[in-house]
Amino acid sequence: MSRLAYYYDSSKCMGCRGCQAACKEWNEEEVENTHFEGSYQNPPQLSPDTRMIIKFYENFEKDTVPQLNMLKYQCFHCGDPACVKVCPSGCLQRTEDGVVIMDKDKCIACGYCHSACPFTIPSIGKTVNKCDMCFSRIREGSESEKTSTPACVKACLADALSFGNRDELVQKGKERVTWLKTRGYENANLYGESILGGLGVLSVLKDKPTKYGLPEEPSMPLEITAWKDILNPIAPLAFVGAIGLSAVQHLCALKQIKDEKKKDDTDKDDADKGEK
Amino acid sequence: MMKEKMILKHEKSTRIFHWVNLVIFLALLFSGLAIFNPNFRFFAFLFGDLRGAAELHKYFGIAYLVVPFIYIVTHFKLFKKFIARIADFDEDDHKWLKISGGYMAPLIKGEPPEQGKFNAGQKSLGWIIIVVSCILGITGLIMMFYTQVPPVLVRYSYLIHAASGLFIGCGILVHFYLAAIHPKSSKECKTMMGNGYIEAEFAKHHNAKWYREVAKEDKSSEK
Numbered sequence: 001m002s003r004l005a006y007y008y009d010s011s012k013c014m015g016c017r018g019c020q021a022a023c024k025e026w027n028e029e030e031v032e033n034t035h036f037e038g039s040y041q042n043p044p045q046l047s048p049d050t051r052m053i054i055k056f057y058e059n060f061e062k063d064t065v066p067q068l069n070m071l072k073y074q075c076f077h078c079g080d081p082a083c084v085k086v087c088p089s090g091c092l093q094r095t096e097d098g099v100v101i102m103d104k105d106k107c108i109a110c111g112y113c114h115s116a117c118p119f120t121i122p123s124i125g126k127t128v129n130k131c132d133m134c135f136s137r138i139r140e141g142s143e144s145e146k147t148s149t150p151a152c153v154k155a156c157l158a159d160a161l162s163f164g165n166r167d168e169l170v171q172k173g174k175e176r177v178t179w180l181k182t183r184g185y186e187n188a189n190l191y192g193e194s195i196l197g198g199l200g201v202l203s204v205l206k207d208k209p210t211k212y213g214l215p216e217e218p219s220m221p222l223e224i225t226a227w228k229d230i231l232n233p234i235a236p237l238a239f240v241g242a243i244g245l246s247a248v249q250h251l252c253a254l255k256q257i258k259d260e261k262k263k264d265d266t267d268k269d270d271a272d273k274g275e276k
Numbered sequence: 277m278m279k280e281k282m283i284l285k286h287e288k289s290t291r292i293f294h295w296v297n298l299v300i301f302l303a304l305l306f307s308g309l310a311i312f313n314p315n316f317r318f319f320a321f322l323f324g325d326l327r328g329a330a331e332l333h334k335y336f337g338i339a340y341l342v343v344p345f346i347y348i349v350t351h352f353k354l355f356k357k358f359i360a361r362i363a364d365f366d367e368d369d370h371k372w373l374k375i376s377g378g379y380m381a382p383l384i385k386g387e388p389p390e391q392g393k394f395n396a397g398q399k400s401l402g403w404i405i406i407v408v409s410c411i412l413g414i415t416g417l418i419m420m421f422y423t424q425v426p427p428v429l430v431r432y433s434y435l436i437h438a439a440s441g442l443f444i445g446c447g448i449l450v451h452f453y454l455a456a457i458h459p460k461s462s463k464e465c466k467t468m469m470g471n472g473y474i475e476a477e478f479a480k481h482h483n484a485k486w487y488r489e490v491a492k493e494d495k496s497s498e499k
């Protein structure tokens with residue numbers, strides 16, 4: 001099955017946040033009360049009521065051309081998702097076509113996914129919340145273009161968002177990056193092509209990922225692998241070992257008791273003989 | 277038949293603390309295992325479901341830190357005595373450990389040397405429980421307040437918490453076996469879980485040094 005992905009072009013995004021509003025509306029999430037604190041980014045971060053935000057990296061220095069770097073910040077739907085690996089209840093899962101979905105009824109609010117995620121994206125209130133590619137739309141919607149795309153993509157005015165076959169979108173992104181380079185954006189790049197098993201959100205960035213607050217080369221944390229791939233499988237064996245040790249001690253004790261009894265008997269016999 | 281002579285080994289407060297700690301520990305072990313490993317998921321039914329297990333694990337975890345704290349503060353003298361006993365690791369204790377206290381004979385041969393109130397194995401377990409519980413407590417608190425802590429630290433806490441829990445779970449399993457099932461030492465169970473008294477004859481053989489200590493005190497008190 002071909003993989004699904006978002007495509008986000010930061011060089012086209014104008015920061016209108018129509019996608020944010022559409023996301024909240026479709027997913028029926030509460031609106032948060034926020035205060036202006038010097039940045040146009042709003043809300044300031046992801047939360048149990050906010051699956052996605054447009055991050056603003058503003059550069060308004062005196063005597064320079066104002067610069068705004070924007071980034072659509074949400075679950076990146078990793079090809080090799082750490083959150084799915086650590087989820088103890090089976091709430092988070094990855095579908096065959098690459099959507100990292102959640103079953104909120106199963107969530108136990110342990111928060112493992114939040115800390116395991118290289119971007120610390122899942123937010124946990126009563127249950128987990130994060131982007132699920134509008135699973136209700138892309139799966140249960142009709143085949144028509146009206147409902148089979150995620151709400152944010154549908155709402156984008158600037159043509160900065162697309163959704164569809166990942167291979168095609170990678171191609172599109174590469175072409176866009178080449179074009180941006182000829183226009184003087186030397187550091188332009190396509191973020192997410194191969195990291196973490198390939199991200200399900202392909203972002204065309206005008207500058208280095210670090211300028212967008214993104215890690216350059218994120219990877220599956222080693223401690224997660226040690227925890228879930230090594231310690232987890234040996235756990236039952238450890239208990240089998242402990243029971244085995246007890247069993248060996250038990251056999252030893254039985255043998256000891258038998259030997260002592262034998263010794264006692266022979267001692268007695270010897271004593272009897274001596275008396276005779 | 278003459279009634280066998282009994283001597284007091286565990287104070288009432290010690291026994292109550294052991295009981296309370298046992299209940300809390302088992303609740304933590306079973307809920308923790310259910311969350312940690314799919315093979316032990318069935319333990320979740322004890323707490324309703326997995327969500328209940330996760331929720332209760334936090335409350336029991338807090339109790340696991342608070343209860344010993346209260347005990348130590350209110351019974352500081354007893355606690356100090358206990359620490360002094362398990363900290364006193366002499367030549368005999370090393371010898372005892374080398375031959376596993378004779379528990380593995382005839383696989384590991386040797387005559388176990390005389391022991392105090394606690395044998396070297398019990399002393400080691402005492403330290404293991406204290407140290408590992410502290411580790412579990414610290415990592416557990418980090419996991420509970422994960423949004424306030426750098427994610428790397430939280431992830432290492434997951435690993436360390438799971439490994440420590442597994443280790444102490446296995447340790448307690450052997451502890452339970454030796455104290456409650458083992459044909460030669462299972463007398464300890466009814467002592468700790470019951471009225472605190474143990475047969476003098478048993479103590480003479482298993483805890484010779486402590487037996488002499490007690491006998492001396494008895495004599496001096498008679499005078």
